[in-house]
Amino acid sequence: MISIDYRDRRPIYEQIIQKLEDLALLGLLKPDEQLPSVRQLAAELSINPNTIQRAYFELERRGVIYAVKGRGNFISDNGEEVRKQRVLELYTDLEALCERAHKLGISKEELLERCTVLFDQNRGGE
């Protein structure tokens, strides 16, 4: 379900957060579905349970999952909220990218054209 890329510069807990968030966002993990336990997932990925714990804490803080004492962790049903936040993040990144493009002397038309091509490419790739 989840795999870790040790070559990735980002910390492991962040990779796990992102993967689970993606799965929840794409609807591959349904609301109220139970996640693997901290120990189980830790064993599965051969990493420290603390790292899983940290990822679950952060996901709970973000409202992606909720914890029930003695029972486990479950997918929250406010997927729409999460999605909105992701969209906001994307727009922030897009803003930074536009600034870089501007500094590099790329025209708006050039950027939009490229954007269109890349977006359509993506469409076909699925």
Added chain:
Amino acid sequence: MISIDYRDRRPIYEQIIQKLEDLALLGLLKPDEQLPSVRQLAAELSINPNTIQRAYFELERRGVIYAVKGRGNFISDNGEEVRKQRVLELYTDLEALCERAHKLGISKEELLERCTVLFDQNRGGE
């Protein structure tokens, strides 16, 4: 000429690299123009000379500046090549962003619209 933002999570040397690269790319620093010396800039910014050294070293590796022992550091004149590489990097980042947008269900029209707005914002910001 350069300022450091200690709230910025990026390391200091990276901030310096980016600032100087931007200045060189925008043509505000002309080819063969001399940069402040390692010690001088360190004193100016109240940071350790090693940190400046590291930034200058990386800039030299990237071909943005060149160092002459006993004389100082100077802006390189192959700014155009550096720019081309930066453009390629930007397009790679744009591709990743388009993929994210696609996953989030953002339509192409929505993305292009946003792109236009952000780009123009940037224009006005100068």
Added chain:
Amino acid sequence: MISIDYRDRRPIYEQIIQKLEDLALLGLLKPDEQLPSVRQLAAELSINPNTIQRAYFELERRGVIYAVKGRGNFISDNGEEVRKQRVLELYTDLEALCERAHKLGISKEELLERCTVLFDQNRGGE
């Protein structure tokens, strides 16, 4: 595994880079194999950890190794790409050498003969 030659005029960190790159290129260090930690290698060679750090940093930049925060440094698996780049560099150096030979009035036959001898010597040296 690694030794430093203090009579060598090249900086220590460069010697380390070369040694490790050679080992990786020759396949004596397998992909995903863990390297000695920065502190450990520093202690082993009786030099400063910063110097090792610098070498590892450069090796990572070259794609020879990859670092995982909190875990260590590991041999990268794109050895073939690195090798190709090294071959290109070697041919560039060979070109400069041929030019020098030409200026010194060395005939092509003389150069090729010498090349053959040196190459075979190398073969026997192992």
Added chain:
Amino acid sequence: MISIDYRDRRPIYEQIIQKLEDLALLGLLKPDEQLPSVRQLAAELSINPNTIQRAYFELERRGVIYAVKGRGNFISDNGEEVRKQRVLELYTDLEALCERAHKLGISKEELLERCTVLFDQNRGGE
């Protein structure tokens, strides 16, 4: 007669040494021909006289030129000796290159072939 490349990583005095040695070797500077004075050359190149002095000292040590107190510096007539030493240096470099080639898994045939091509290229380039 001589030009300095400040982008070159080698120290200035070394560049001057090499240039003059080359000129002597190629016979463009005849035996007993007088070199420009330290001050004159320093002024011409807009660099410190100490740097020229250092280059001349080294050239005298190598037997390329000889100094006459109160008169100036002159080209030595043992050009053949200098050439021999240069050839030795080249062979040393060739040896290192052969070792690198061997480590990279380049076959002898491959190297010789490349050598031939590059040498002939050089021939045509003149």
Added chain:
DNA sequence: GTGGTCTAGACCACG
């Protein structure tokens, strides 16, 4: 424990 960053201060080669 690991790597990543930074400081403070030193020595060297070069100009």
Added chain:
DNA sequence: GTGGTCTAGACCACT
């Protein structure tokens, strides 16, 4: 004076 290298020791984030 300049850049280049190195040491000693510190703090941080991550596992």
